Amino acid sequence: MNKPPARLSIYFNVHLVSDSTGETLNAIQRAACAQFQNVQPLEHNYYLVRSERQLERVMREIEAAPGVVWYTISDENLRSKLEAFCRERGVSTLPVLDASVAMLGRHLGVSANRVVAGQHALDDDYFDRMEAINFTLAHDDGQNVDGLRNADVILLGVSRTSKTPTSVYLANRKVKAGNIPLVPGVPLPAFVEELGPRGPLIVGLKISAERLVQIRRQRLISLQEDEHTIYADEAAVRDEVTQANRLFQRNRWKTIDVSRRSVEETAAAILNLLNERNAQS
Missing domain, CATH: 3.40.50.2300 (Response regulator)
Structure with missing residues (x-):
């Protein structure tokens, strides 16, 4: 049939x-x-x-x-x-x-107060979460890279691997997360590869070239831009992904394949890696 x-x-x-x-x-x-x-x-x-x-x-x-x-x-x-x-x-x-x-x-039988973020009690847990969120927003997408030495987690990945939403999700779990985009022709800040085992946990976000081409083309269409650019070119994307994977392998960094993962699933996997690391220290 x-x-x-x-x-x-x-x-x-x-x-x-x-x-x-x-x-x-x-x-x-x-x-x-x-x-x-x-x-x-x-x-x-x-x-x-x-x-x-x-x-x-x-x-x-x-x-x-x-x-x-x-x-x-x-x-x-x-x-x-x-x-x-x-x-x-x-x-x-x-x-x-x-x-x-x-x-x-x-x-x-009463009216709501309309309090901003009223679901969050102003206790130590709340302030820890806000501190993590502020840190993450200040270190998003390669900003203030030197400050990443104080991060709990540094996410690395090519464009459209959900680095920012994953970082923010982690911040909501009181994890100071920063992220750096891997851009062709732009070297990674030297100190990142020099961070030792006591530094931030570095996680590479991997993705299949086919999936990445699909995501990028849809992104360009949503922005009403030409989808047939090098940003979404299959050969260029494949090379970009290969170079990122080689970087992860060379440094023996932990990696997570986000090709078919939701942000919550990716964040949960990173939290597990953090828990394992803390248990070993």
Whole structure:
């Protein structure tokens, strides 16, 4: 019997806008997308959005790559601006906590306080998490590389291997994570290869060339750019991946294949590596 043709994956942009850590948004978005077969969300994450200037950057990103917007923002002024902006452009939005807060308010007979990040108690655990998040945001995508000596984890990988969302996820687990992109022709900071066993845990994020070409082409399409560039050229990507893998192997760094892993799965594997390392020390 002839098998029905395989259904092509559907790619779409998902913008997650939060005035807190984005943990709630990420969990709900992934749970929702898991209910659809062959659906691949292209995540755009914006955390700690608490000013109009930050929101303006978010709105520019949404305009450049339209899709759907899920948000948790308590400030009424920022909420109104985001909703009006999206409504004018026909972009679907969902304030993911509103229905739950409204239902609880009706049940309790009281009004919600609309406290930013109200789910986080101001204890040592909270401040440790905020410290990790601030560190991660300051050391994202190759920024402030010298400060990475104080990281718990350094992630290395070519473009589009989910370095940033994985770093932020780890930060929500109180792990100071930084990441450095591996760019063809750009040498890795020399000190990284000199870090000893007592330095940060270095993890290489591996990915198959075929999967990477697919992700990059979809990314270019979402940005309305030419998908037939060297950035997504199959031969160039294959060489880029090969060079990254050789770097990982030469330094005997731990690696994780993210070709078919979710960010949560990648982060969980890294947390396991950290736990193993701590148990041996």
